[in-house]
Amino acid sequence: MDIPTHKKGERVGQKLLLAKQRFLGGKALKRIEYFETQRALSKTTLVRGFVTSQSVQSLRISRKPPTGRGPRPVAEYLKADRAKARLVPTKFAANVQLPVWRSLGPNLIPKGQTYESGGNNKPPMSGRCSGIFVSPANSNHLVLCSAGGGLWETLDQGKTWRPLTDQQPTLSMGAICGAPSSPNMVYAGTGEGDTYSQLGVGLLRSSDAGQTWEHVPSNDLSGIGIFDIAVDPANPLHVWVGTTRKLLESTNGGATWRTVQSVTTWDISINPNDPQEIFAGTVLGLIRSTNGGTNWTQVGLPGATPGSHFTRMEVCHAPSKPAVVYVAAVQGDSGMLWRRASSGGAFSSEKTPSLDPKSDIDQAWYDWCLAVSPTDADVLYWGAVQLYKGTRRVAGWTWRNISSRSSGDSIHPDQHHLA
Structure with a gap:
């Protein structure tokens, strides 16, 4: 039986609406909670844009950052690793016909999810x-x-x-x-x-x-x-690492570390032409060093609420013109974009794409990335749930969604990295 085209469209629309149903923290948090429930693990919750495993009965929003998990001794992981090594199949196991695991994958996931109904909207895909x-x-x-x-x-x-x-x-x-x-x-x-x-x-x-x-x-x-x-x-x-608890620096390839800032740090960008300039996006806002990381100062961002925590922040120098720097962040219910036009200059607010508050903004804690074209400082790629491409010209910014297309290939939502 042929289904009328308008009926198919209605069904697709209903599926998309269901897929974008609003949860505090987005669908990603629900998937994590399902994974943990199956394994009787501590429940991950959202506290002011952060995921955490505090023992609470229901999801809540707070202005205070979550209490971080204490570090686990490396020795415990190494002990588990040695135990795992003992489980690797041996010739003895094969000779006495003991059960031996064999690989069944990994393989591509067929007919993957996208948020479009036309073109190749169900491509095969892999995990995150x-x-x-x-x-x-x-x-x-x-x-x-x-x-x-x-x-x-x-x-x-x-x-x-x-x-x-x-x-x-x-x-x-x-x-x-x-x-x-x-x-x-x-x-x-x-x-x-x-x-x-x-x-x-x-x-x-x-x-x-x-x-x-x-x-x-x-x-x-x-x-x-x-x-x-x-x-x-x-x-x-000389290595910098941004983590769920702090910003760290090592001068010996990771053998030892120095804590630079004891705050959640999402992103780090070093000026390729002047390594003395470093930016870092943290829960407390944007910080900058002009002496290779010895000292840091807070950077003002127009329109951001002073003293309020950010849910997520990404920062990047333009490879072809490092004086230009972009910052994309979420604070409260708003997605924001800033641009620095000259070395040492101030940041100005810029036009953002049409970010979906029920997915792009709600789920920014989980998927949020930013990259500048390697050849054009006025072309920006912004990944949230959807992937956007922005072009800056004299008349202003033009943004388009390049992950969900009515023709050609669409890609799976949830963008975590751009290279």
Whole structure:
């Protein structure tokens, strides 16, 4: 039986409406709570835009940041890792015909979800990714940072993949970053910042452009999630990490750490032409250093409410013109954008895309990313639930949704990283 076109449209509209049904914290928080309920884990809740696992009976909103989880000793993770290693199939197990696990995947998820009804609106897709490293020496070589599946490598731009970190202490990954002055040095942070369900055990470090990895344990990075990693353009051992609890600095490749700010830090941007200038987006707002991170000052952002916490913030220099800097953030129920036009200048408010308050804004704690075109300082990509592309011209900004299309390929909602 043929279904009338208008009936199909009504059904699609009903499905989209249901998919965007408003939850405090968005659908992502409901998925996390379902995962935890199945496993009798502490319930993750939302407290003023933050996910946390405080023992509460219902979801609540507070002006105070959540009490952070205490760090878990690295020794406990290493003990669990040794126990896992003992479970790896051996020749003995095979010889005596004991049960041996065999891989059934991973495989693509067919007919994935998008928020469009036309074109290729059900493409195959994979799980959540929190970072991508593109080798500067070989654009075919990518290392993918997956939220719950470890690191994966491709040498043919994604046609085939191989896992890199199945034997590491955890498969939960939050960020990945290469050293600009030493292409073979790459850092990856364990523990995803966007959710609190799987926390970290330190850094993974590679000295061969991401082909092999060593674990660099640290109590400072144990039991927390990592949002971002940045490496000094002039020194491959000088590393900055933004986490669910603090901003950290290491001058010896992650062996030891110094706490810079004891606040949730989502994003870090270093001026590629002047490494002395560093910006960081934190729960308390935007901070800036002009002396390589020795001292920091608060940066004023027009329209932001002084003293109020942000739900999320991203900051980035324009690669082709680093004097230009963009900041995208959520405070209260508003999504905001600012731009700095000249080195050392003030930030001005800019026009934002039409952010959906029931998805883009509500779920900014979970998916929020920003990137400037590498060749044009007036072209900006902004990922929330949807992915937007903005072009700045004399007449102002023009924004369009490039993830949900009426023709051509659409992509899955929830954007976590842009590269």
